[in-house]
Each structure stands twice: as C-alpha cells, then as structure tokens.
Amino acid sequence: MMRLVSKSPVVAADNRHVTCRPSPAPLSDFTDKRREATRPLAFRGENFDRDFDNNTLFYDAVQVSKSKIALFAPPFFNLARDIATTTFISGAGTCKARTRQLDRHAQLWLDIYENAGPIQALGELGSFTFSVSPNESEIFRDCRVIFTMSKDNPIEWILDWVRFNRDIHGADAVLIYDNGSSAYDSATLSAALRSVAGIRCSVVMEWPFKYGPQGANSWDHWDSDFCQLGAWEHARWRFLQHARSAMNSDIDELVLSKTGKSVFEAAEQSWTGLVRYRGRWIIGIDDGLRDEMRAPHRHADFSIFMPPKYELSRLMMRRDANACLPKWTVVPGRCPTHAQWHVHSIFSWWASYFCTRDFSFRHFREIGSNWKYQRTSRVPFDPSIHKPDRALMEAFKRVDWDN
Structure with a gap:
C-alpha cells in the first residue's frame, strides 16, 4: 500500500522568526521492518529498547540546492540493502539515491530539481510518498x-x-x-x-x-x-x-x-x-x-x-x-x-x-x-x-x- 508522508508546513511567527517542522518517514507507515541495533546485548542498559530509534527511516528530505535533494537519516544498519534497491520517482523522472554513511548518521542524495513535487519511493521496504522541505x-x-x-x-x-x-x-x-x-x-x-x-x-x-x-x-x-x-x-x-x-x-x-x-x-x-x-x-x-x-x-x-x-x-x-x-x-x-x-x-x-x-x-x-x-x-x-x-x-x- 502506498502512503503519503504528510507535508509539515513552516509556521510563521513573523517573517524573521519562524517555527519549522520536518517531513519524516516512519517505517511503521509502510512496512513491518524496523532498524535493528548493532550493540551487543550484554552492553544494552535496561532502557535501551525504549530509547533506541528503530522506526525513523529518515528525519527530513531537504532541497539542499536547485538540483539536489538530501534525506537525513539514522544509520540504515540492516535496512541498507533495501535502501540500495529503492527507486525514487518524481515529476522529472526516476533516479537512484547515492548513499553517504557517516558516524551514526546516513544520507541519501537525489538528483531532482526543485519544485518537482512529492517523491515516490518504490522498493523492497514498500511504497511510500514524501514531501520535500525547502532550502531555507x-x-x-x-x-x-x-x-x-x-x-x-x-x-x-x-x-x-x-x-x-x-x-x-x-x-x-x-x-x-x-x-x-x-x-x-x-x-x-x-x-x-x-x-x-x-x-x-x-x-x-x-x-x-x-x-x-x-x-x-x-x-x-x-x-x-x-x-x-x-x-x-x-x-x-x-x-x-x-x-x-x-x-x-x-x-x-x-x-x-x-x-x-x-x-x-x-x-x-x-x-x-x-x-x-x-x-x-x-x-x-x-x-x-x-x-x-x-x-x-x-x-x-x-x-x-x-x-x-x-x-x-x-x-x-x-x-x-x-x-x-x-x-x-x-x-x-x-x-x-x-x-x-x-x-x-x-x-x-x-x-x-x-x-x-x-x-x-x-x-x-x-x-x-x-x-x-x-x-x-x-x-x-x-x-x-x-x-x-x-x-x-x-x-x-x-x-x-x-x-
């Protein structure tokens, strides 16, 4: 089933002081899979499972330049193969994401021009559509x-x-x-x-x-x-x-x-x-x-x-x-x-x-x-x-x- 990850607007207090919200993609919206921790069980405290983020696929998708979108995410761990095979579709066409693996952080970079509208992701994780936050x-x-x-x-x-x-x-x-x-x-x-x-x-x-x-x-x-x-x-x-x-x-x-x-x-x-x-x-x-x-x-x-x-x-x-x-x-x-x-x-x-x-x-x-x-x-x-x-x-x- 395809789900739309709802767009969260910028809420203006005035034109100089604003509050903003991300457009995240929770795994629970479109799949039963979850991020699995890599820390050995012996070193997990009693609240580890409560505090560990197993559900956020990515925090936000941002139009970082006129031709590039970046998705900012926790590390993919066991989800990496599924992400690698995911295709992203916009009004401008279809593309694959380039993955950056950083310390306790991952990014997906897409060659998609601004104003392309919502983007659909299709792959083994499932199908979902997400909005892109503007470059501010x-x-x-x-x-x-x-x-x-x-x-x-x-x-x-x-x-x-x-x-x-x-x-x-x-x-x-x-x-x-x-x-x-x-x-x-x-x-x-x-x-x-x-x-x-x-x-x-x-x-x-x-x-x-x-x-x-x-x-x-x-x-x-x-x-x-x-x-x-x-x-x-x-x-x-x-x-x-x-x-x-x-x-x-x-x-x-x-x-x-x-x-x-x-x-x-x-x-x-x-x-x-x-x-x-x-x-x-x-x-x-x-x-x-x-x-x-x-x-x-x-x-x-x-x-x-x-x-x-x-x-x-x-x-x-x-x-x-x-x-x-x-x-x-x-x-x-x-x-x-x-x-x-x-x-x-x-x-x-x-x-x-x-x-x-x-x-x-x-x-x-x-x-x-x-x-x-x-x-x-x-x-x-x-x-x-x-x-x-x-x-x-x-x-x-x-x-x-x-x-």
Whole structure:
C-alpha cells in the first residue's frame, strides 16, 4: 500500500522568526521492518529498547540546492540493502539515491530539481510518498548564528544564553532544534526569541525524535545516539549554508575570549574558517544560600571553577578528567562538503584536529535537568581549591540580561 508522508508546513511567527517542522518517514507507515541495533546485548542498559530509534527511516528530505535533494537519516544498519534497491520517482523522472554513511548518521542524495513535487519511493521496504522541505538558508544569510538542541530547558536559560552570545560575541541569529519539549510549545519559544533585542532572525526547528541510548563511558559503545548528529547535518544543509558563521553550543555553555575578539570574528578571519576550543566546568557551591537564590537558577549565579582532576588516559598520557570536550565555530561555506558536523569536532577535516587557546567555554553544571546523569550535587566551599572565574565574572558585567 502506498502512503503519503504528510507535508509539515513552516509556521510563521513573523517573517524573521519562524517555527519549522520536518517531513519524516516512519517505517511503521509502510512496512513491518524496523532498524535493528548493532550493540551487543550484554552492553544494552535496561532502557535501551525504549530509547533506541528503530522506526525513523529518515528525519527530513531537504532541497539542499536547485538540483539536489538530501534525506537525513539514522544509520540504515540492516535496512541498507533495501535502501540500495529503492527507486525514487518524481515529476522529472526516476533516479537512484547515492548513499553517504557517516558516524551514526546516513544520507541519501537525489538528483531532482526543485519544485518537482512529492517523491515516490518504490522498493523492497514498500511504497511510500514524501514531501520535500525547502532550502531555507536565505533566512540566515550573512548572519552570525548560535545553534543548539534543547528539551524543556527553562526559557529564561535560553534567553540568557542568547543575550550573552549577542553581547559578548555579536550573535544576531538563533537556530534551536527542540527535541520534543513538553513544558512549552515551539510557538511560545519562538515568541520569546522574538522579544530579544538585536536578534535579526530565529528558527525553532521541531525535532521530536528519540535522542538514543548513550555510550557506556567516554569511549565505549557510542553507536545508538543518532538524533543530534542527524540534526547538525540537517542544520548545515537546510539552514546554515549561507550563514556568515555558526557557533555550536549547548544552553549550559558560554564561550569566553582571551583576546577580546568575537569567536565569530575569529572563525571568519581564520584561514581555515574554523576555531575549536576546550571547556571547563563551572559548579555550584554549598554556601548556605541555595534556598535564597531565584528560581530557576541562572548562568550569572555561578562563577566557581571545578578543580582539575589529573589522571592517566588510555594512551598513558596525563590529562584532566574534569575538562570538557571541545566545541567549535565555523564558516559553513568554507567547510569541506565531505566533512561531517559532529558534536565536539567536524569529522574528516584536518582543521578540526586542532584547538586554539584564544577561546574556551564554561560548562555550567547547574544549568541542566540531570537528564544524562546527576550533576547538580553541591560540595562545601573550600578556598584552597575553589577559585572564582574572574574572566567569566567580567563578561557577565557586559551583558544586558533584561533586553
């Protein structure tokens, strides 16, 4: 039976601040087959099956250029052969897809011109028809964009993150992938972003897919968390192709500069078009004032470094176990097309192997919901190890937190 995967429209708040929805293809709409996990049973936690996305064939189909459509998907795994034999039919004719297999992510690229209308897929998986989302890179043309994924973060935290990046780095646009928030809807979040002075445009992209099971530790069994990696490649091709520069940052992360230069400016002036930088944790201290602090707590309520914890790595090198994995800012148009936008680096691009010391970010331990692990337990203040972050405190003074 042929099923039409319904087209999800862009819902405009105004012509500069919008919410968008993908046009996904769930397997359950046209076949009994499902994606099968590759992780050995012995290493699957009790919630693995609940969290694993076995049903999303692809997240969205996007007209990435006038002659090409890309389908952004979790890895196909056991479905790969069925995908390879699938034929795609549009008003312009019939074509096969070229497959890109990336880390925890897959793409299908089709040579189909824009305005071709819905596309029909025929193959061993079944028959279904899907709509194509437009290329919306013009929204962010020449903008300095901060982009993130968020779920149920208090809107106050999100707006503080926007204001900091606006006043410290000159961000003038925001792209948020909302991963199924229930505390508010995308229109409410979009309206809040619209209220922030100095933000030229914003997109709240609804991304209601399973995030996926995490790895066992920093190294092992990172094989099933597809959601964010799919979102970052989707962001690159649907929204950010023409951005002046784009910063990958979580709501609980704020970037500091040692030189006074904006991180966007540094990326734009870099001969590679990329800057990558490490992070340090900012923690809460049990000083007897917790109950007197405003709720929810805000970034500016915290300024104490987490002390380093040195130990030997797997390669027997001394490292700080309390350090944060790097983040990055890039000029999208200068990033190689074969590279993959990853959470902590840009894969398959030699420039991403280096980190600068001109920038670092602060990772706020208490700006979070403990969704991944318990991280907000406070410790008593010890003046011998707990030091205030003077650079962060000075940056806070330069932010207009009210507008």
